[in-house]
Amino acid sequence: MREFAWIGLALLFSVVTYCTIGGVYAETPHAADSLEVPNPTTGFQTSYTNRGPIFILSDSDFSSYGFPGTGDKNSPYRIEGYSITDSNFELIVIENTEAYFVIQDNYLNSITSSLDAIYMRNVKNGRVYNNILVSNRHGIFIDTGCQSMNVTSNLVWDSSQSGIRINSSSDVRVYHNDMHLNTYNGIWANSSTNLDIWNNTVYDDELGIWLRNCNGSQILDNTLYGNDNALWISHNSNSNNILFNRIFDPDDVSPNTCGIHLSHNAHDNSILNNTVSNSTEHGFYVEATSGNNTIKWNTFIGNNLGGTSQAFDAASVEVLYNYWSDWTTPDDDFDQIVDIPYSLEGPVMNDDPFPLTKPANPPEFHYLTPVTILHPNGGESIPDSVTIQWTSCYDSRNHAVNYSIYFTHNSGADWEKIVGNLTTNQFEWDTTAELKTTHYLIRVVAECSEGLTVSDESDGEFSLIAHTLSDPTITSPTTSGPFDTSLMIGWNDAVDSWDYTVRYSIQYSSDGGSSWTDLTSGLTGSSYQWDISEVENGEDYVVKLIASADGGLTSEAISVTFSIQHGTTPGGGDGDMTLVFVGVGAGAVAVVVVLVLAIRMRGAVET
Template sequence: MDKNATNFLSLDYELVPIEKIIITADSNFSDYGFPGTGSANDPYIIENYNITKPYYAGIVIYETTKHFEIRNCYIDSDEGIILIRIQAQTAKISDNIINNSYSYYNCDAFGIRVYESDFVTITNNTFINSKSSIQIFESKSPVVHKNTCYITLSDKLQYASGISITACVSASVKFNNCTKVPLGYSITKCYSSVFSNNYALENSGTGVWIMASNNTIVNDNVFKSIGSYGILLRFNNYSSLNNNTCENTNYGMKLLYTSNSKIHFNMIRDNIDYGIYVDNCSNSNLITHNSFIKNKVGDKYSQAYDAGSDNVWYNSKTKEGNYWSDLGKNETYTIDGSADSIDIYPLNENLERTSFMLISMVLLLICFSFISIRRRKSS
């Protein structure tokens, strides 16, 4: 077992060595002697195996209809697990460790790949030194939760990616951690996906790249110390980005060919260049209630850039815009770029805090008055 994997292992069971597992028909499950019957209530269980085999895939399953679970396995091979055209809602992959130590130098170091298989669940797996930890193609409603992607051979894996979802509908990508992976996450040509509560740290490229994926929800994610972009949107429409943190990146968020999206309540701070950059082909986006703090420090101009059309940086109904740490005594905030955008209702953090303090003081006075009145009545 590779020493890089030992940091992630805490096993209270023994692994059984096996060369590889190849299943091409339902009957193969019983051929291997896996426990279970393949029903929804009694799936075949593939667990506690040590598959260490260079130049091969560890587990391959395709065109089956039986229910199965792959769990608690250690796989060190060119490719970890491959699923192809599995019947919907029959596959679960959880609590495995996949280490591509044999093939990190070539293009075949993949952790899990799924093709045309609906409702596959991939949870709580650990990937070490994969060129791509999880790839899912042309599948409906995949669930990818609580997985960890980590690279210890960063000098060999400049183009590695963590989790990639392509041509899928209603994907759920939540609570994952991709650390020191050049591209943390990518969502491409998808529809109505949810990307939330994910984490990326010290990625040399991009935190999440979302391309040609309309109606994507991007909420509560954290991207820190990213080389290029915290969040990169390209050819997207009608998406929502809320409560994300983009900190210490080059650009916090970059919008290219992206329109009719809502960007609210994000923390965008300490980025080298613009906190949010909107190109000339991005239109009709609403950008409010974000905190821009010390982005593009040393530049005498704005923390954001807008070259598009009809992008609005404030809520006209509530008369609230964004918080800008360099607002100073100005009553409006000018955004760089040919759009000549202005936040005419910038939020003032000091006023908000003062208002909270005033409310607290008023409530205390009311309480004291009520107590004194009660005491007078009782006396």
């Protein structure tokens, strides 16, 4: 039965394929051939036989204790069904053996968390299966010289150091275990090779899985959350495959601090097809000494919120074809690759040149990618309307997504709904009736058809400005005249606070402003040439300039009082030019010649 289970696992992973930009990639994990993998447990034993600690220092000791089995592959010695609690000794110690054995269905508690529950050294062909290990120093410690070991379906928690520790060993499989609330590490492997760490759940530890000076190993299909570093590869750990791991909190209660961390000369590692979500810091972090690693086809969702990037690279690693939830547009050529590279934090200024618009391997959990407000996002002065814009959300289960928009005019103290059930990523908001303040924020809430929501608010406050129209200023006429045949009327423009078009009309009065006559309207320039040749003479003329803007606003200006006198020499007023030439002759006799040149403009023309 166990043989068939392993074959099933091998077949399952050998057919895993996923989309790439150049074809189809298939990854088949390697496996040691000396041990079969049993089916994952469906539950733990509920009754045990009490006994004291067990010390096996050679193959013959198994028989001396009277454990059932013969020690060969088909009939391993069985240490099973015991409850061992002791604060003075390690609970099960096995050293220097090659006989096949299994430690299964036991309850092990060292009470003070100062001793190991299971300690093995220089051991081959051992299996640790379906045990409960509580309040120990290490739940399971596989120490120097161990080979062909299998640790499967154990529950390990409240260890003062590590749930499972592997040191200076090889060909060790760690499958389907649950490790949590261990003070330092869920799984710590040091100076070991050819490890298979598959399908474990590790949470609420300082480090989830730590490879230190380990080579040729596979970290596959694990779930890690609530850890400071979910997955740390360090200290000359080279040529390892980190595949299909889920580094996120499914309930969004206890996120990881950092997703994947490479440091201290970790080289040639392949980090492929992992999902890293909601880490409070970076989704992956690569220190300067750890180059030549490949980070490809991963899904990064909502990590390092508030930072400039979900990833940090100080070593120029190869970063290609990853999905970044905060970088999904534009894709103008519809090739499912964002047209602009995704920038990483770090001194080498690396980027992902081919960020994907959707995950290469959609995560099995349901999520919405974050929504981000694009405009208004702080600092804007909004007139009568504004186009609110935001990024579209991706639903991992392809549910329909609707958007609702809210605003506050008092820095978030109160929120009002503008509109709901939108399916586009922009909306034209008419603000003419809203209170004019400088403390506005926008909130966009995205919700899928099953009620999952994400939201975003403007990064800073923006203003709604009142609609005003300043007064124009008349620049001509500025003297009292008299004027004869033509008068230039000029002005400085009125300013509309909402940038509406301003048009001008002109009236004149011959009685100092008591009554008015329309002269012209619909002007958009800043001057008008008035033909006054047919206007009656008078001493009390004024002109009124009226500015009008869309929305009904008007403002005006009135000129100085001036006179119109036909057939007389003007008094230096606007519209005529006088040239005076003075000559001095011999004998100090002055001859004054006055030449009056009147430039008469016939007809009124706007300039």
